[in-house]
Amino acid sequence: MDLTVINERGQQVSSLAASDETFGRDYNEALVHQVVTAFQSNARSGNRAQQTRAEVSASTHKPWRQKGTGRARAGRTSSPIWRGGGVTFPNKPNENFTHKVNRKMYRAGLASILSQLARDGKIKVVESLGIESPKTRVLADKLKSMGYGKVMIIADSVDDNLWLSSRNLPNVYVVEPHQADPWSLVKFGNVLITAAAVKQFEEMV
Numbered sequence: 001m002d003l004t005v006i007n008e009r010g011q012q013v014s015s016l017a018a019s020d021e022t023f024g025r026d027y028n029e030a031l032v033h034q035v036v037t038a039f040q041s042n043a044r045s046g047n048r049a050q051q052t053r054a055e056v057s058a059s060t061h062k063p064w065r066q067k068g069t070g071r072a073r074a075g076r077t078s079s080p081i082w083r084g085g086g087v088t089f090p091n092k093p094n095e096n097f098t099h100k101v102n103r104k105m106y107r108a109g110l111a112s113i114l115s116q117l118a119r120d121g122k123i124k125v126v127e128s129l130g131i132e133s134p135k136t137r138v139l140a141d142k143l144k145s146m147g148y149g150k151v152m153i154i155a156d157s158v159d160d161n162l163w164l165s166s167r168n169l170p171n172v173y174v175v176e177p178h179q180a181d182p183w184s185l186v187k188f189g190n191v192l193i194t195a196a197a198v199k200q201f202e203e204m205v
Contacts, residue, residue: 001017001018001019001020001023001024001115001118001119002015002016002017002018003015003016003017003018003023003118003123003124003125003198004016004121004123004124004125005124005125005126005127005195006124006125006126006146007126008126008142008145008146009145009146010145010146010147010148016125016195016198018118018198018202019202021111021202021205022111022114022115022201022202022205023111023114023115023118023123023198023201024115024118025108025111025112025115026112026115027112027115027116028108028109028112031105031108031109031112032109032112032113032182032186034101034105034109035101035105035106035109035110035182036109036182036183036186037099038099038100038101039181039182039183040183041097041098041099042097042098042099044097046093046094046095046096046097047093048091048093048095049090049091049092049093050087050090050091050092051086051087051090052086052087052090053076053078053079053080053085053086054078054086055086056078056084056085056086058076058077058078058084058085059076059077060076062074062075062076063076063077106182107204107205108205109182110180110182110185110205111205113182113185113186114185114191114201114205117185117189117191122189122190122191123191123193124146124190124191124192124193125193125194125195125198126192126193126194126195127194127195128194128195129142129153129155129162129192129194130159130161130162131159131161131162131165132161133161134160134161134164134165135165136165136166136168136169138165139162139165139166139169139172140169140172143172143192146192148190148192149171150171150172150188150189150190151171151172151173151188151190151191151192152172152173152175152180152184152185152188152190152191152192153166153172153173153174153175153191153192153193154175154176154177154180154191154192154193154194154197154201155174155175155176155193155194155197156176156177156194156196156197156199156200157176157196158174158175158176162174171188173188176197176200177197177200177201177204178200178204180201
């Protein structure tokens with residue numbers, strides 16, 4: 001698979017031969033769905049919680065007497081069948097949302113996404129992406145000149161200048177190859193990757 005190499009003005013200057021094992025695989029939709037879903041599930045903090053009838057803040061006073069009113073018997077207002085009462089089977093913070101994905105499956109899913117992006121022309125390669133000073137405007141102007149508004153940047157080495165320049169740009173995500181995840185690749189769509197990072201991906205996948 002040949003990847004397009006561009007300059008700082010977004011013009012194609014050459015092509016880079018990349019491994020078909022990483023950037024030339026067939027798209028496996030079922031595997032990609034499983035990998036992305038597992039990544040999102042594993043990212044959940046699991047802090048949602050509901051209250052049982054014992055935990056609801058309510059009076060213990062019997063709402064009305066047991067007999068003679070014509071209404072159903074009621075013992076406490078915290079009953080699960082009452083509005084504002086507790087939940088019978090509540091969600092608790094210790095609920096486990098993790099999905100197990102084998103390492104080979106995860107890497108194959110990542111390669112499948114990269115391969116589809118490469119076929120769609122959504123992956124562009126630059127020789128380097130260095131920023132001399134931590135200025136958001138400098139990086140924003142450079143990406144704009146390349147024709148990017150929303151992009152995921154994968155650099156072989158992310159220094160402080162590049163990181164600080166990108167963190168205030170909501171549609172720009174800068175990572176190193178080992179930090180790239182399937183959800184971000186699918187979300188951003190456009191990928192700008194350095195030539196050295198391509199080699200690192202080929203060694204990883």
